[in-house]
Amino acid sequence: MITRQQVEQLLSFQNGQYLVTSCYLNLDRAKMPAQMVKIKVKDLLQAAQQQLAQKTGSHAQRESLRRDFADIEAYVLPEIVANRFKAVAIFSCAGEKFWQAYGLPRMVRNILIADHNPYIRPLTAILSEYHRYCVAVVDRAHAKFYEVYLGEILDHGGVDDEIPRRVREGGLGGRDERHIERRHGHAIQHHYRTVAEQLLRVFTGGRFDWLVLGGQREPLREFKDYLHPTLRRRWAGDFHADPTHVTVPEILQQTLAVEERVEWEHELKLAGELIQKAEAGQRAVKGLGATLTALDRGEAQTLLVEDGFEVPGYACFACHFASLEQQSCPHCGKPVEPCADVVDEAIELALQRNCQVEHLQGPTPLREGGRIGALLRYQTA
Numbered sequence: 339m340i341t342r343q344q345v346e347q348l349l350s351f352q353n354g355q356y357l358v359t360s361c362y363l364n365l366d367r368a369k370m371p372a373q374m375v376k377i378k379v380k381d382l383l384q385a386a387q388q389q390l391a392q393k394t395g396s397h398a399q400r401e402s403l404r405r406d407f408a409d410i411e412a413y414v415l416p417e418i419v420a421n422r423f424k425a426v427a428i429f430s431c432a433g434e435k436f437w438q439a440y441g442l443p444r445m446v447r448n449i450l451i452a453d454h455n456p457y458i459r460p461l462t463a464i465l466s467e468y469h470r471y472c473v474a475v476v477d478r479a480h481a482k483f484y485e486v487y488l489g490e491i492l493d494h495g496g497v498d499d500e501i502p503r504r505v506r507e508g509g510l511g512g513r514d515e516r517h518i519e520r521r522h523g524h525a526i527q528h529h530y531r532t533v534a535e536q537l538l539r540v541f542t543g544g545r546f547d548w549l550v551l552g553g554q555r556e557p558l559r560e561f562k563d564y565l566h567p568t569l570r571r572r573w574a575g576d577f578h579a580d581p582t583h584v585t586v587p588e589i590l591q592q593t594l595a596v597e598e599r600v601e602w603e604h605e606l607k608l609a610g611e612l613i614q615k616a617e618a619g620q621r622a623v624k625g626l627g628a629t630l631t632a633l634d635r636g637e638a639q640t641l642l643v644e645d646g647f648e649v650p651g652y653a654c655f656a657c658h659f660a661s662l663e664q665q666s667c668p669h670c671g672k673p674v675e676p677c678a679d680v681v682d683e684a685i686e687l688a689l690q691r692n693c694q695v696e697h698l699q700g701p702t703p704l705r706e707g708g709r710i711g712a713l714l715r716y717q718t719a
């Protein structure tokens with residue numbers, strides 16, 4: 339599980355005399371078998387290492403780089419077989435004993451760079467598209483808490499209370515029975531209050547984005563009366579489960595289903611807003627040509643793009659200028675070169691310009707609007 343501390347450590351990593359290797363690799367096996375992916379990755383690593391070694395100044399730097407690549411290969415090859423992630427991002431500086439590896443739930447562009455700072459933009463762009471979900475599975479005596487993030491689940495403890503038994507059938511009758519019933523009711527209320535307090539601590543401590551509740555319908559309905567207003571506002575959905583039998587993989591599956599719905603609703607809303615604004619001429623553009631122009635001018639604040647949308651075109655790779663037409667680069671004046679996918683260039687350009695990228699997972703109102711668009715910070719005439 340990727341923790342906030344881990345990301346903060348990466349952001350603040352400063353290295354002195356060595357270079358840090360940043361490596362983004364697709365491990366997706368949807369299109370080819372593991373053995374083929376392995377061969378491709380090995381070739382890629384070897385070629386990059388040779389190329390990067392020529393840029394290193396000292397013997398110590400070269401040695402650190404060599405160990406980075408050995409460590410990366412040793413880590414990546416088993417991951418291809420394990421097939422847990424679509425891609426990985428790795429940051430390594432052997433000379434400084436720095437190593438971080440992230441399993442990613444979405445494809446990335448293959449990148450291998452050695453520089454004085456880690457190249458983190460593609461990673462932060464992916465992280466900003468995913469939210470941290472806090473899950474509580476609750477019944478009348480127990481509660482279990484979990485964290486779900488980037489397709490992984492982590493245990494966050496729970497609450498176990500002793501609840502006095504209820505009156506048995508054909509029980510004591512009269513005052514004693516009412517007394518026992520009342521004690522039973524109070525114990526459950528006390529349990530819900532304890533769970534609600536503990537859950538608030540877990541949620542705020544872990545800086546979660548959304549809350550998901552799981553359990554039987556009746557106890558969930560009762561428990562919600564005890565939820566802190568902060569948590570009520572962050573509640574994203576419920577799933578039905580028998581807390582005594584539900585497994586951790588089932589909890590993950592159920593939470594991912596809620597997450598998918600929440601994220602999809604968010605994407606639909608953004609796309610609807612973009613189309614409305616673009617049609618009113620208010621700080622939004624739709625379609626590839628207009629979007630490329632807005633990105634080039636640094637006007638775009640949020641780029642919306644349909645996942646899997648690709649268009650060949652032209653680019654000046656030195657200036658990160660992308661275009662649908664064969665023309666001269668407006669920045670350096672050199673002719674643009676053919677480019678297999680200008681949408682990918684647009685995403686790279688967005689990352690460079692601190693523009694948020696939102697991938698749309700299905701057909702939204704933007705489908706008719708050119709499958710790509712941008713919400714703008716401001717609009718020049």
Ligand SMILES: [Zn+2]
Nearest residue numbers: 654657667670
């Ligand atoms: Zn140029």
